[in-house]
Amino acid sequence: MGVTIGFIGAGNMTTAILKGLMASGLFDAGDIIVSNPTRDKLDLLQKNCGVKTTTDNRALAAEADYILLGVKPGIIPEVLHQLKGETSLKEKLLISIAAGIPIAYYEGILGEDQPFVRTMPNTPAMVGEGMTVIAANHGVDAEGLAMVKRIFDAVGKSLVVPEALFDAVTAASGSSPAMVYVFIEALADGAVLKGLPRETAYALASQAVLGAAKMARDSGLHPGALKDAVTSPGGTTIEAIKVLEDRGFRGAVMEAVKQCADKSHEISNKFK
Ligand SMILES: NC(=O)c1ccc[n+]([C@@H]2O[C@H](COP(=O)([O-])OP(=O)(O)OC[C@H]3O[C@@H](n4cnc5c(N)ncnc54)[C@H](OP(=O)(O)O)[C@@H]3O)[C@@H](O)[C@H]2O)c1
Missing domain, CATH: 1.10.3730.10 (ProC C-terminal domain-like)
Structure with a gap:
């Protein structure tokens, strides 16, 4: 399809979403790139799914059109400061699945003009029955938001909800x-x-x-x-x-x- 998605962090949630995307046919393996600090999980993903891999988050950001941040919340600040230096970042849509971090925090580091989507998925995504709630900032256009919905619909269902409701969403979903x-x-x-x-x-x-x-x-x-x-x-x-x-x-x-x-x-x- 010519559009590339990058996953930062090869953990449980990103692997579930990545596999769902491939099963749905939304992205081919060649259009998916995954980064992780250690090679073990990357080698496994490369072997089992045929996706591209790197240990360099910034190299991933340079290549991908959609960048999904799949690291634990405590690692998010470090990753944002790495990505900040990527010159084409404002042309990309960043998607975070990190629990509890408001959009304003990401905008504070990357700027309010950075297209950004905060999501709250849940683990049934691993069996294709996840529920993902989505909130976008002003930098995201209708096409970008539709693509984010398609990404999470590949592993269940998705719903766009105002960010102010995310605490209730965290509990309910x-x-x-x-x-x-x-x-x-x-x-x-x-x-x-x-x-x-x-x-x-x-x-x-x-x-x-x-x-x-x-x-x-x-x-x-x-x-x-x-x-x-x-x-x-x-x-x-x-x-x-x-x-x-x-x-x-x-x-x-x-x-x-x-x-x-x-x-x-x-x-x-x-x-x-
Ligand atoms: N699990 C849930 O129920 C759930 C639900 C909703 C949202 N979330 C969110 O999903 C995110 C991921 O959760 P998870 O359960 O998938 O965690 P996880 O399995 O621990 O995955 C995190 C991955 O990030 C990698 N990582 C660590 N530092 C990194 C860095 N600097 N750059 C790139 N990758 C790095 C880790 O690599 P190493 O292991 O090699 O260190 C690990 O593979 C979290 O933010 C969480 O809040 C989780």
């Missing part, structure tokens, strides 16, 4: 898979308590969550209506629901989301 894993584990533990073999319990619990999530996402029905449809009067399911309500399940989940968002806000403040 970035961190929420961990909350769901705790629920799956608890569901399976209950089933083991009642005699199901461990492996069977995990298989049933995870498939139930997957199926329920698909129903909630695709049916267009309110989650309450879906719950009502499976709770027969005087039946088994309403017994389970009563226990969850008695033990404050909804309140606990809401408070978990709130505290997660508060923590995200606290982290963002450190970059102001």
